[in-house]
Amino acid sequence: MPELDVVGWRSAIQAAIDRPDSTPILNLKDDGGGIYDAIFVGGGAAGRFGGSYLRAMGGRALIIDRWPFLGGSCPHQACVPHHLFSEAAAELDRARWFSDELFFGPFDESRASILELVGLFRAGRASAHAFMNWQTQVQLDVEFVLNAEADIVDANTVEAAGRTFEARNLVVALGAFQRPLLIPGAGLGGVHDWATLVEDLDYEPTRCVAIGGGKTAVEYGSFFQATGCETTIVSRSPVMRTRSLHHVDEDIRRYVVDGMRARGMTLLEGASVTEIHGAGRVEGVTVHHADGSLETVACDMVLNCTGELPNSAEAARALALATGPDGEILVDDRMRTSVEGVYAAGDVIGAPMEMFKARKCGMTAARNIMGEDHTFDFSQYPDFLHSTYEVTWVGLSEEEARERYDDIAVIRMPPRGLEGDIPLPCAEGTMLYAFAKPELSGLQKCVIDGATRRVLGFHHVGYGAKDAFQYLDHLLRRPDGLTVDELGEMNELFLNPEHFIQLSRLRAGRRELVDL
Ligand code: FAD
Ligand code: COM
Numbered sequence: 001m002p003e004l005d006v007v008g009w010r011s012a013i014q015a016a017i018d019r020p021d022s023t024p025i026l027n028l029k030d031d032g033g034g035i036y037d038a039i040f041v042g043g044g045a046a047g048r049f050g051g052s053y054l055r056a057m058g059g060r061a062l063i064i065d066r067w068p069f070l071g072g073s074c075p076h077q078a079c080v081p082h083h084l085f086s087e088a089a090a091e092l093d094r095a096r097w098f099s100d101e102l103f104f105g106p107f108d109e110s111r112a113s114i115l116e117l118v119g120l121f122r123a124g125r126a127s128a129h130a131f132m133n134w135q136t137q138v139q140l141d142v143e144f145v146l147n148a149e150a151d152i153v154d155a156n157t158v159e160a161a162g163r164t165f166e167a168r169n170l171v172v173a174l175g176a177f178q179r180p181l182l183i184p185g186a187g188l189g190g191v192h193d194w195a196t197l198v199e200d201l202d203y204e205p206t207r208c209v210a211i212g213g214g215k216t217a218v219e220y221g222s223f224f225q226a227t228g229c230e231t232t233i234v235s236r237s238p239v240m241r242t243r244s245l246h247h248v249d250e251d252i253r254r255y256v257v258d259g260m261r262a263r264g265m266t267l268l269e270g271a272s273v274t275e276i277h278g279a280g281r282v283e284g285v286t287v288h289h290a291d292g293s294l295e296t297v298a299c300d301m302v303l304n305c306t307g308e309l310p311n312s313a314e315a316a317r318a319l320a321l322a323t324g325p326d327g328e329i330l331v332d333d334r335m336r337t338s339v340e341g342v343y344a345a346g347d348v349i350g351a352p353m354e355m356f357k358a359r360k361c362g363m364t365a366a367r368n369i370m371g372e373d374h375t376f377d378f379s380q381y382p383d384f385l386h387s388t389y390e391v392t393w394v395g396l397s398e399e400e401a402r403e404r405y406d407d408i409a410v411i412r413m414p415p416r417g418l419e420g421d422i423p424l425p426c427a428e429g430t431m432l433y434a435f436a437k438p439e440l441s442g443l444q445k446c447v448i449d450g451a452t453r454r455v456l457g458f459h460h461v462g463y464g465a466k467d468a469f470q471y472l473d474h475l476l477r478r479p480d481g482l483t484v485d486e487l488g489e490m491n492e493l494f495l496n497p498e499h500f501i502q503l504s505r506l507r508a509g510r511r512e513l514v515d516l
Helices: 006-018 045-056 079-097 114-139 194-200 215-227 250-262 313-319 355-369 398-404 431-436 466-476 484-489 500-508
Strands: 025-027 035-041 061-064 143-146 151-154 157-160 163-172 176-178 207-211 230-235 266-269 272-279 281-288 294-298 301-304 308-310 342-344 383-386 390-395 408-413 443-449 455-462
Touching (some): 006 114, 035 045, 035 355, 045 061, 045 163, 045 355, 079 114, 079 215, 079 383, 114 143, 151 163, 151 313, 163 313, 163 355, 176 194, 194 215, 207 215, 207 272, 215 230, 215 250, 215 301, 215 383, 250 266, 250 390, 250 398, 281 301, 342 355, 390 466, 398 408, 398 443, 443 500, 455 466
Parallel strands (some): 035 061, 035 163, 061 143, 163 342, 207 301
Antiparallel strands (some): 025 143, 151 157, 157 163, 176 308, 281 294, 383 390, 408 443, 443 455
16 A cells, blocks of 8 residues: 555545445555564554554554554544534533623524534544554554454464464454443434444434433533433433442532533433333333332433443454453453463453553553563543533542541632632633632542642542643652642642642641641
8 A cells, every 4th residue: 555645545534434345455564474573453542552652662563453544433433522522512501501691692502413513523533534544654654454354363363354464462452332232122213322323323312311320421411411402311320420430529429410410411310221112213211210110201312321341252252362251351461361472452351441541551562562571550540521511530539538548638629618609719711600600610629648748639620621630640640649748839820720739839838737
């Protein structure tokens, strides 16, 4: 395959997406002959970063993917549309709260369309795909076979595009798929998940039931509601208290969940959907409440947000890999599976299903394959979700900290007891809310161990703090951690989205820390 520019790649990818019988895309040296250091089976975040890192270390990597582009589910169906929709939701929400106030026009709900935003995404996504292919081919010099199913023959051999490729190592990076709904009516039209939503939506939903209480339910449910599609979330556990989310502070959770209700969403917690009704397309669901009562909720869309399952079955069968209860491929902290020379990376090894983990798993496999002894522990990490706020956290929640430590001090904005009385936090990203609708200005919290003066956790509801949390995570996890004194010594760029630096400084002079 000759080198293409991004425009060339965009046309090639779009043509391949539009024509199911299109031919494989081969970007090979020596026609794919010889022995690769590793074949990455799956070219999503895990495979692309793994393959690129291995190549950067001087190795020979081949990435194989069934889609005509690299980057996997993130740019095609998952993170990228999620961010487009969540950003639209935040804008819509602001326009609703300020309808016909200040410089805002009257909010016109008829112009807020899920279908239009899905269409906008579908029409634009090939640009990101084109960039991934161009970068991987031209800048990163990695070989790949795209638009071709990979067939794993054994631990050293993969067939794809009618050819056989040989490698010293395999890295299985096949991602995950939506856990299916196993209830009557699940096959009806209008029952969607995050992937089918962007692929197949062809009508404007007006009432949605989202099943699940984790990120996808909160994010997509909030987006739908913001467009005017009345949304009910049905969740067995309290919303944001699912197994997939750790270290969620209860204060923060309440603020977010109360905000969702204030925006008109219905949250049915301790409840499950037992049946979906409709003739052709969904017309309603039966909700089974915790007290045993049944309720019918009318809707024209159901969104399955019950989590993903690792896409491991074929690889596990072909290679006799050890797997866990959800089919996740079992690996050690070097991403080695139970079979010599076979590694696994990303969503296919189970939770947490997050980009940082997928990419760093790929990198970890690459480093070990290239002879480094490198481990990756992803048990602790910063996290976020979008309600129509950006909700970000790292480290321990206040409750977790109080369980583990005797002397906890909390810096909170607004201070406990002042909620609603005063426009705080007065922070970048929520200034209009602070001045016009103070109760919408967000919530910030920093949890400190008084004995060591180390910060144990940061929690934030607002806009614009997510970047800082990437670096705060690093600082917290250093062997010596981050003390309130060090935080108070940092240079803030006032007025900032999170006020942790200046607030710490107000307390750092005290020998014995107390709440602020
Ligand atoms: P994938 O990217 O899924 O890659 C697997 C690849 O394997 C695919 O390209 C697929 O085509 C290929 N493949 C599968 N079978 C075959 C086969 N037989 N032959 C050849 N190729 C095959 N994470 C974040 O960090 N931030 C977010 O904001 C975020 N938002 C998300 C929103 C949603 C709705 C969802 C569902 C997930 C989100 N995630 C987010 C998680 C993130 O998308 C995943 O963790 C990440 O994409 C996993 O990368 P991966 O490489 O493991 O899998
Ligand atoms: C990002 C995809 S959307 S990848 O992780 O850069 O491959």
